[in-house]
Amino acid sequence: MAALSYMQRRASGTYEFRKRLPESLAGKPAPSHMREDFSDLINTKTGYFKRELVRSLATKNLNEAKRRDHQAALKASELFDAAVKALAPPAVTVQPVALDLKQLGDDVFANLLANDEAERTEGDDRRHLQTPEDRARWSHLVDMPPSTQIGMTPDHFYAYGELLSDLEDDFRAAYAQRDPKIVYPETTRELQKCGIHLNKSSPEFQKAALVVLEAHVRAYDAMGKRQRGEIVPTPVAVRKFTEESGSKFSQELGPKLSEAMASWAAGGSAHNAKKPNANTVTEAEQAFRYFKELHGDLRLGEITREKAREFRDAIAKVPASLPRDLRKLPLPELLKRDLSTFKPRMATTVNKIVQVLGGIVSRAEREGFLDKVPGFVNPFGKAIRYTVDAHQTRRKHFEKSDLKAIFTSPVYAENERPVGGGGEAAFWFPLIGLLSGMRLDEIAQLRICDLRQDEDTKRWYFDIDRTGGRSTKTT
Structure with missing residues (x-):
């Protein structure tokens, strides 16, 4: 594949370098402290970053233009990187945090047992998805208790027990290795509830994660006892209520x-x-x-x-x-x-x-x-x-018969432009979709300037980006 080129030829025959600014800069307001050092990237009239950096390569010779284009691309990348770095906020010094690790572990343990209790009490979700009359239409379906009845059905109880066994094995193995990665998401969430934000590589986070992992092991051990019919109470969290502007609700809600x-x-x-x-x-x-x-x-x-x-x-x-x-x-x-x-x-x-x-x-x-x-x-x-x-x-591919039906329709055969089909969009959308595989939203946002030609291969292509307030499925 040819090296990416940011070169195009002006009407005068002179080549120019043209490259779009990073999305974090393009079209954004430029802080005053950056306007002198990065004047090439900033529109002096508006005070906003430009969307493209354009520089003349000062030559009409193609080979010489390619050489200068490569040099200009390197300089532009360095300039863009420096601007992005200058725009970023200063690093924040992380202050020591006061964290009650025992309370953290107890909270996680209580939450897990509360969820387990809810699963056992609320029972199989299928009882809420269909009425008994609906289920009676299929003779092979197992009987389901009414939505007003609490408790688990036998097959739900069995499947849930299998799941608990697998999860307990996973958490015990992780704890035996003192490897808390399995509970990183839960640890982050629990710390955020306390207003604490820690880097996963920090010693404080690692200690907290190990406590959360231990709480999971204790909780799944308790759930296993419940599965065997033993009585294991769920710890109760006491919620305090305070009056708020005469409202019966609390800030704790x-x-x-x-x-x-x-x-x-x-x-x-x-x-x-x-x-x-x-x-x-x-x-x-x-x-x-x-x-x-x-x-x-x-x-x-x-x-x-x-x-x-x-x-x-x-x-x-x-x-x-x-x-x-x-x-x-x-x-x-x-x-x-x-x-x-x-x-x-x-x-x-x-x-x-x-x-x-x-x-x-x-x-x-x-x-x-x-x-x-x-x-x-x-x-x-x-x-x-x-x-x-x-x-x-699963999405299905268009068959040849489908494509034939589309492209022999009155839109193509008789040059019709139905209002319900968006006029000219009815003609262009299927063609662009067929040849590019683009999404409908991306096709709808296309502009004339998005149709470009590669300087080396002479191939035409659509240049899709998020400039001008447009959106794309992924970066």
Whole structure:
């Protein structure tokens, strides 16, 4: 493959070097202390970083231009790296942290046993997914107790026991080796609840992780006793309530879901902090609307897994598309209607809606809004999402007959441009998709200047990036 070229020829015949600035710089406001040292990268009129660095190579000779292009690329990379480094905030000195390791281990142990108790009491999720009448349609399905009955079914009990045995073996082996990597995520989460942020390589984090690992070993030993029918009480966390502006709620219940969503949508206050895109915010607003209609605008500490499951199951009953008059109905009212004639919602879509709310709650955790909520666990975590049949959701390739049907349609055969197909988009989208494999969102964001020609190979290509407020699936 030829070396990457940042060279193009001007109308005068002179070659020029042109390279886009890194995404962390391009189009961003430039601090005043950088404007003198990095004047080549900054628009003096606007005070913002340029999007591209353009320099004349001062030659019309192709071979000489290639040599100068290579030198210019090296200098540009050094300049970009220096600018990114100068823009980064100064390193923060990590202060010693006061951490009660015994309390940390006890909290983790209590949380694990509480989750185990909930699993045994709430029983098999399948009892909430279908009514007894629905299950009766398939004779091979095992009998399922009604949703009002607590406890585990025999097959659920057996499968859960197998899982506990495997997990206990994993955690015991890790503890025997004093290797706490298996609990790094849990350790990070527990420390964040205390407002403590440590580097994983620090001695303090390693000590904490070992305590968390020990708590897991103790907890799975206790769960094994429960599996054998022994009585093992769940430690009770005492939650203290204080009056807050006359409200019955406590600060120890965390913010309301609406407040957490507003914080999530605003993103971080730091320069270049990532914010959710407009489409994701719209999806989150719809998910919040449904949740509020079902349960109200609860504080995060009040949202239990049971409430999250009720929300998930309610959303699953809402069809994929509805007439406008039905879309306006509150969720409880909508579920009273006969929706059997509409196409049901896919499990992947339900999981995505749940995942959006889970992301909002996760950010609230990271920001420390839930530090005062004892033993808080994200109620919208993976545990309540539907298991998806990967075989049914696997994307299929277009067959030759499919492609023939598309490219012999009136759009191509009779030059039609249907309004519902976006006019000219109906012609170009299938062609670009066929030849490039690009995503629809990426095709829709294309501009004329994104069509470029490689100087060496003369091949045309689409140059996809995130400039101009556009988005891409991955970096």
